[in-house]
Amino acid sequence: MMTTVQEAEKLILAQLRDYSTENMGFEQALGRVLAEPIKADRDLPPFNRVTMDGIAINYAAIEKGISTFKIKATQAAGDEPAAIEELDECIEIMTGAVMPASVNTVIRYEDVEIRAGLASLHTRDIKPGQNLHLQGADKKDGDTLALPGQLITPAIISLAASVGKAHLLVKNVPRVVIISSGDELVDVHQTPSPYQIRKSNSYTVKAVLRLHGLKPDIIHIPDDPEVTRQQIQQCLQNYDVLLLSGGISMGKFDYIPQALEDLQVKKVFHKVAQRPGKPFWFGRHQSGILVFAFPGNPVATFMCLHKYFLTWLSATLGLAEQAPLYAVLDSDFSFQPPLQYFLQVKLQSNAQGLLMAKPIEGNGSGDFANLADTDAFLELPLERNDFRKGEVLRVLRFD
Amino acid sequence: MMTTVQEAEKLILAQLRDYSTENMGFEQALGRVLAEPIKADRDLPPFNRVTMDGIAINYAAIEKGISTFKIKATQAAGDEPAAIEELDECIEIMTGAVMPASVNTVIRYEDVEIRAGLASLHTRDIKPGQNLHLQGADKKDGDTLALPGQLITPAIISLAASVGKAHLLVKNVPRVVIISSGDELVDVHQTPSPYQIRKSNSYTVKAVLRLHGLKPDIIHIPDDPEVTRQQIQQCLQNYDVLLLSGGISMGKFDYIPQALEDLQVKKVFHKVAQRPGKPFWFGRHQSGILVFAFPGNPVATFMCLHKYFLTWLSATLGLAEQAPLYAVLDSDFSFQPPLQYFLQVKLQSNAQGLLMAKPIEGNGSGDFANLADTDAFLELPLERNDFRKGEVLRVLRFD
Known part of the structure; x- marks a missing residue:
């Protein structure tokens, strides 16, 4: 029986680490x-804080029918509090100022006329304690x-x-290295032969990790068993997590599985009942170092990175768990193989407040050009094959 | 009539700039x-790309009943394509390799037994052209x-x-300076007097802008008319956008409005029929420099930054417009003043695929401690006062 998505997630979350x-x-x-x-x-606030520019009075004056006040002092934000001595006095006071003890009500400039050192009220609509943000x-x-x-x-x-x-x-975040391999890959600034392609997965993974606060390194391992072994060994000395993209298949020139075995990295699982990403391999070294080996194709790597590595990272950092996100499938969709399918979708909020998921299918997991048009994977459960428009399913949003 | 939120947005979006x-x-x-x-x-893909490790054959061999093949060559990803000459020959071939012209079907290792240079098929379930990702x-x-x-x-x-x-x-992104003012503010590492508070808005604004790819500077202007004038003048020489937090009220010690007027920054509008953020001021210099003067209280600054500045930034950069986001109000809510209210809410997706907005009210716009518990503002239209649980309203999500 192949490992299910749920089992894979559980096995990975059993490997939380503390990086201090x-x-x-x-x-x-x-x-x-x-x-x-x-x-x-x-x-x-640290004090009774004035929230309007205007004058501060003792409300008892209003009860006594006083409507004109002598301006006793002017107090700005940051100033020591001024004081009045008589009920017919006021303090001209600014937003952010400390409310002095001898006054209890602020009347904004718009409701006051100020002339020759006197402030006359324009309004009778005054409540005691108004225009204050009280301490604590x-x-x-x-x-x-x-x-x-x-x-x-x-x-x-x-x-x-x-x-x-x-x-x-x-x-602290883990020290992560992203490892690509294979002589068929050339770097971005190089011109590939007709049989080669450019390295892109490593940069995609790095970009996602940068958005999550990590500063991963990138290395590329050529198709050479001895060099592979040496480089993996160095990575096990210098990093907490190895993220591999490709190189874990059964191919004749995939030297990485042998190197990992030689270097005591134990398989936790290999192959998950999912598409994309079925060949996903996960292992650990006795030192605690973890190895996530994603399949080489871009969409599979992208999905596994979000579904497994970022989930592990959040849990390892103790980040408060995010509530699950649900969306409504926007058209019928069928998928026969006995795999949990991660359907590429574009999310859109509608005027009913529903989050709608519109399937945007590319040409399978090798089609990375499609990723830019989508913003999430809709998770179609393993147990079923036919999904109907209007069904609500879990969504894995990506960056 | 006070400027409405919609008018304010329109006036701001009439001031798009091109920063090359x-x-x-x-x-x-x-x-x-x-x-x-x-x-x-x-x-x-740039060539017909093999998607499984295994053997490549000409499907005509299957039609002729051939089930054992001589391994003519082994071809890895990145290799020049090999060739077969007879129908009972095959090429051992790896994922990512170029499919050679003399073969048209790939059979994965799992369905083949290889011994002494011969590959025997385990399966009859073979389709012509299988396990290939075709060029283009x-x-x-x-x-x-x-x-x-x-x-x-x-x-x-x-x-x-x-x-x-x-x-x-x-x-290119605009050069932005964030300006705080007022002697009541001290810096983060300083100890405020009992009448002072620490500067926080500038850092909040800077953090939001950093998440949007900007690298703003921060300056603080003391309560001094001449210094205020000089510093604003320098900002008008060195930046494309001035973001002010506080200092635009009618307060006696707010020297900024005078400085802006002296320096030919023209008001586009002042005061918007909204809460928080009613005292929001927006202006422009004839050089094209824009001035967003947000009210001093933290929640108002935060809301105006997202609602106005980031909307302007996206439009100015030509970023494809984002579809509006809607959410369902999760409890009754009333608000009497004739202002458009931006209600702080926590969003949560439910199992029906609805985005629910739960009001989390602080103690008004001075209560920034509440911001950390919420992730959006629900926009309650100006025209109404009573909002019912279950209503769908527009949402302004924040970082």
Whole structure:
């Protein structure tokens, strides 16, 4: 029995690792995973904060019918609080200023006429305590604002800045090397012979990983058993994860399986009941190093990278689990082989709030030109062959 | 009449700019906007490509009942094609290899037994032309694979690599400066007095812009009219867009409006019928430089940045317009003021394929701690006050 997609995922998630943490400037931490809580270092807001430019009065004056106030002082944001002594006095006060203790109500400029040091009210619609954001209304000193395992988004950067966390403790990411192989591949700037093609998978994988905060290296291994062995050995010394694209088939010139065996990388599984990506191989070294060997064709590599490696990466970094995404199949679709099919789709939100998945089929898993027109794989379960328009299925979105 | 959200958007989109293009290494171009088409430099695949390891035969042999073949040659991916001369000959051939002209069908290793230079078939289930990906099946030489205006995703990186585009022409992005002001703000690593707070908006804006491929600078202007004027003047010399957070209110110590007026930055509009973000100011200099002056409170700045600046940026870069996103309001919600309300929500896909929007209200627009718990603003139209659970509304997703 071939490994199912669900079993493969489970076996991979049984291999979580801890790559420790590192401390870095809070701006650099964008896109990384938080490894410490962020706590309020004082109440938020830290004081009763004025939210409108205008005048501050004691509301008792309104109750007494006072409608003209002597301007006792002017107070900007950042200034020490001023004070009034009499009910017919006011403070001209700016947004962001600390509300002084002797006043309790702010009336905005639009409702006031100011002339010769006097402020006269234009309105009777005044409530006590208006135009204030009260100390601690959002959070109290010591409250937790963000938890470990949180992706560091711009909103988290904002929180960190607000509470003075100029450095953040973040999860270390694994050192990843992307390995391509085979003399049929030439590099991007080279001209392939009529029998060769250009290397593209490694760059695709690297681009996806960069979007997820990793800085992988790329190497290419030629079709030579000794060189293959040496290079894989070096990779096992220098990296936490090896991502291979191609080279794991039964082909005569695929020296990588032998090199992995010689170097004590044990197979966890080989072949998954899925299309694309059936020849996917996953193994581990006793040191803990993991090897994801994706099939050589571009769509298979792309799918396996998102379905397996990124899922493993999120789990290993302790990133809070993402809720599953569902979409509605937009046309009938049949698929006979006993494999879980990952159908390339274009997602679109409709005016009913439904996420619709429109199949955009290329010419099989070798057709990478099709990837650019799609943004997700719809997961068609193994047990069935016929899928109807309107069915709701799980979606694997990609970058 | 206050400017509506729709009018504001229209006025901003009337100010598109062309910042020209630049050529860069294809890997660096990730996240940028493509400014040239990517075309196939040969057929894709470039030859009839073998998709399984096994043996290649002429199907005429099967029709004649031949089931054992002499192995005439072995051909790996990247090799020059071999040839057979007789029908009872075969070529041992690897995935990715060029299919030789003298054969037309590939039988995978699993269906063959190889011994002493002979390959015997295990199966009768053989179709002519099987296990081949035919030349030009995906794209023809000269076909366009990606168009200008396409965001450069990993899939586009893949296409570029495949066709040998080691450099890509991309849209230049505007030079942006983020300006904060006011003596009440101190920097992240400083300790605020009891009347001050830390600068956070600038860092939030910078983080969002970095996710969109920009590299903005940050400056802070103190409460001093002459310094304000000088610094704004310098910004008008060095940048294409000024993004201000705060400093545009009617406050006595807001020197920025005067400086902008003195420096010939003309107001396009001031105040939009929205919450948060009502005091939003937008203007332009005759040189073409644009000034987005967001209100000082964090949620307002965050909303305006996504709703207005990023929409303008996408349009200015010629990025293909994104389809609108809709979600279902998950509980009743009322909002009385005559303003378009941008409700903070957490989106979640449900098992019916509906995108549900759960309101997560903070304590108004000063409550930035709430932003980290949400991922979108639901746009509640100006014309209505009561919204019911189950209504479908437009969503502004954020990073």
